Amino acid sequence: MIKHIFFDLDHTIWDFDRNAQETLLELYEAYELKALGLHSAQDFIDRYTENNHQLWAKYHLGEITKETLRTERFRNTFLELGVSPELVPQQFEDDYVRISPTKTHLFAGAEKVLTYLQKKYQLHIISNGFKETTLTKMEVSGLNPYFTQVIISEDVGVNKPNKAIFEHALAKAAAEKQESIMIGDSLEADIRGAQAFGLSAIFFNPLNVEKPADVTWQISNLEELLNHF
Incomplete structure (x- = not known):
């Protein structure tokens, strides 16, 4: 019973995915990522989603820390899409963490x-x-x-x-x-x-x-x- x-x-x-997508579309425009060579917002979102899911799977199992997850998920995404390390937006993660939880889907x-x-x-x-x-x-x-x-x-x-x-x-x-x-x-x-x-x-x-x-x-x-x- x-x-x-x-x-x-x-x-x-x-x-999560719908709220993340809405947030990332906003940040894509706010950070003018097209100027960094990222001409497709959806390609950026898809690559981030894949990286994020992989890192969360490791976090569930205790293989990585919260700090590692947050440090790597966007940095890896930018680097894999060809952005030079010195051009990776440093505040992107902070803005994502601030905005995404306020979405209500x-x-x-x-x-x-x-x-x-x-x-x-x-x-x-x-x-x-x-x-x-x-x-x-x-x-x-x-x-x-x-x-x-x-x-x-x-x-x-x-x-x-x-x-x-x-x-x-x-x-x-x-x-x-x-x-x-x-x-x-x-x-x-x-x-x-x-x-x-x-x-x-x-x-x-x-x-x-x-x-x-x-x-x-x-x-x-x-x-x-x-x-x-």
């Missing part, structure tokens, strides 16, 4: 689903996102009223998929494993992390990538949750 639902935030409720159906679920369950967030940006996203997107506990990896000292963060989250929520479930987009951090801890999990798969055999439950749209809870 499920009583507690734990959600990931980025790429699950808060539409959520995945389709998020507010409808959360409103419905909140009436029947206690809802919580478990995020590997950085603390200051996570809190900003929650506030400006109007998400705080839906969630009882917001567990952020920086506060806990470990990231998903480490079992310790799930143990901490259940303790904060006063929840038991058998009455809890995790919903997230990351196979490694959210799904396999939860499963290794003994927690049921739902894979949020809006891109409809091939489902691994060890993943038993997936959805491609948040509104599918209305049929299950």
